Amino acid sequence: MTCALGLSPDGEPWLHRDGATRPATWGDIAAVEASDRPRWIIPSVARVYPALRAAGVRLDRCHDLGHAETILGHFEGRPVAAPPAADPTPALFTAAGDRAEDPGRTALEQYAAQQDRLLATGHADRLGLLLAADSVGALLAVEMTEDGIPWSADVHERLLADALGDRPPSGARPPRLQQLAEQIAATFGKPVNPDSPAELLGAFAREGIELETTRKWQLARLEHPVVAPLLEYKELSRLHTANGWSWLREWVRDGRFRPEYVPAGVVTGRWATRGGGALQIPRRLRSAVVADPGRLLVVADAAQLEPRILAAMSRDPGMMRAAGADDMYAALAAEAFGGERARAKVGLLGAMYGQVGGGAARPLQVLRARYPQALRLLENAATAGERGGLVRTHLGRTSPPRSERDPTPAQERARGRFTRNFVVQGTAAEWAESLLGILRRSLHAAYGEGGAARIVFYQHDEVMVHCDEHLADAVIGHIEAAAAAATRLLFGDTEVVFGLDARAAKTYAEAH
């Protein structure tokens, strides 16, 4: 039975079932979910699901029409206007004529058209997995915002006070920053705003030091008395402005940090977040992420994910063999670099990012000779991008069409680096999102909706579960099983091992 649901323009829920669309209550939807457990067709999960969750309804599966439009549109080589979760106003409500009066039928028609397009791609199996992954990701994203990351404002405030001094009146510098600013001014012999790159360049120029930028690694090379206080100022200033007291007041409520996730918000398929900088929680703050009493945080991250992805998708025999080891870089080093792990790592990262010179040049030659199939995959992707062509991930997510009209050679090279990285980063994202969808379901099957084990954070190659203390070991087992299942789903029976570093602890700092 095909079921669809959505919101009318004025926010009223509707439900389509048995060929008819009708206004619905949340209870109606919950009843259909319980009886049919359908794969719901939904114009925009990001728009409708928060209200469903608020009413206590959980959906198991769905097909998000907006995400599917993006995936199919890019596959077909068309530019796709809006990112999928940016609160789209579905075309279905603005369509002319009677279509707007039956949003359920419109959704079903769009779904049917998408199924036809899916078949027409000739990659329906893999693209179908991708549509399912983004759709379940959209559901989970809403649930994660609802659960929130457990966050101790007390610990956070202690960290801030230790680093910056007492909380200043709003708009003023914290004591420690003020002190450093005065020290910097004294060293230069006049007031200089350390937040202003232009002023800093000028101040250094007066000292006879010509700098191109004020980046910290460039400053760190100077021998000058201002460098130490300036670098400390930059570091602490960053903490203050990005994750200081105003961040805490704006983003942490009732012991939870609730960012808004945007699944596939990045062109490669990675998730983005809106607000709070949730994907950049600085290391020094991770001790403020504290499990509730009687609970633990389980953090699992996929070790060396992208190089393993490259091995699995290229099926390069030598690289797959290396990717069967715990430390893939060490295995590559043993095989091809006389045991020099650092060179193996620099070379492989350089190959995936498109580095040409520097310390990567020689290792790249070695890799090209020893692992031609893997390197060819990357170089073909780069060449396609430079020529304005499309590239696809393992499941078929496709790079957006080039936007420059008459690209300069520099832009062409930049495009090549982008498409080169796109195939690996994008495939890694679909592996991780698949893991996430599988894990969501297995945790729900094992522990229900009571919150005994909830996914509360996800970041590219890392997932965090907040669970009852006694479940932590079992949760680690669920995550490992989900990783293995995701690997099979994407790559079948592969020699490549996608290992997880999984740990349970009271805080994020200890669990990672």
Next chain:
DNA sequence: AGCCTACGCGCC
């Protein structure tokens, strides 16, 4: 006052 870009830096 709001909008835009450049810069810089945190994360993967």
Next chain:
DNA sequence: AAAGGGCGCGTAGGCT
């Protein structure tokens, strides 16, 4: 040491 992929976000500084 510091080149190469993807982001979000805050400040500075110039624009309308």
